[in-house]
Amino acid sequence: MSRIGKSPIEVPAGVQVQVDNNKVTVKGPKGTLTQQIEDGVSVKVDGNTITLTRATEQKRHRALHGLYRSLIANMVKGVTQGYKIEQELVGVGYRASTQGQMLDLVLGYSHHVVFQIPTEVKISAKQERGQNPIITLESHDKQLIGAVAAKIRSLRTPEPYKGKGIKFVNETLRRKAGKSAAKK
Numbered sequence: 001m002s003r004i005g006k007s008p009i010e011v012p013a014g015v016q017v018q019v020d021n022n023k024v025t026v027k028g029p030k031g032t033l034t035q036q037i038e039d040g041v042s043v044k045v046d047g048n049t050i051t052l053t054r055a056t057e058q059k060r061h062r063a064l065h066g067l068y069r070s071l072i073a074n075m076v077k078g079v080t081q082g083y084k085i086e087q088e089l090v091g092v093g094y095r096a097s098t099q100g101q102m103l104d105l106v107l108g109y110s111h112h113v114v115f116q117i118p119t120e121v122k123i124s125a126k127q128e129r130g131q132n133p134i135i136t137l138e139s140h141d142k143q144l145i146g147a148v149a150a151k152i153r154s155l156r157t158p159e160p161y162k163g164k165g166i167k168f169v170n171e172t173l174r175r176k177a178g179k180s181a182a183k184k
Helices: 059-080 142-154
Strands: 016-019 023-028 031-036 041-046 049-054 083-090 095-099 102-106 113-116 122-126 134-139 165-168
Touching: 016 041, 023 059, 031 059, 041 059, 049 059, 059 142, 083 142, 095 122, 134 142, 142 165
Parallel strands: none
Antiparallel strands: 016 023, 023 031, 041 049, 083 134, 083 165, 095 102, 102 113, 122 134
């Protein structure tokens, strides 16, 4: 049995969950999310708990059981609390600014990198004197905010020698010693 899939999901007050034809819709104070469920897994709402059951013990159904339970739990958390990701620009001259849903980045290239952010994601860029610029993403959709953060990071991934690039706040990077360590 999937231990993740078996555990019920608690629905807080102010959140509405609807299930019709393998489509789960979760409405809350921060927004509305929907998820299509495949045929091997069924969803049942009893009062303020959601339980998922699978049709058979096939490996595929066992995997989908835990997957959909996690996705629905993330949806419930997203519409109540939301998600927040902070990224840090490490490098001399690296800057970030926002104009509406446009993120303008200076990352050491010969040109500015302009990135369009989806409307479901709120973005802000903060830069204090003597500190690295911080990009803050907030959304109720965990999958979308993770994809946007990964795309922003891919514009200049941190390199292992000096650590320059876009990294997540509180992320530790594995650093390499460089050429001077090899000569000893």
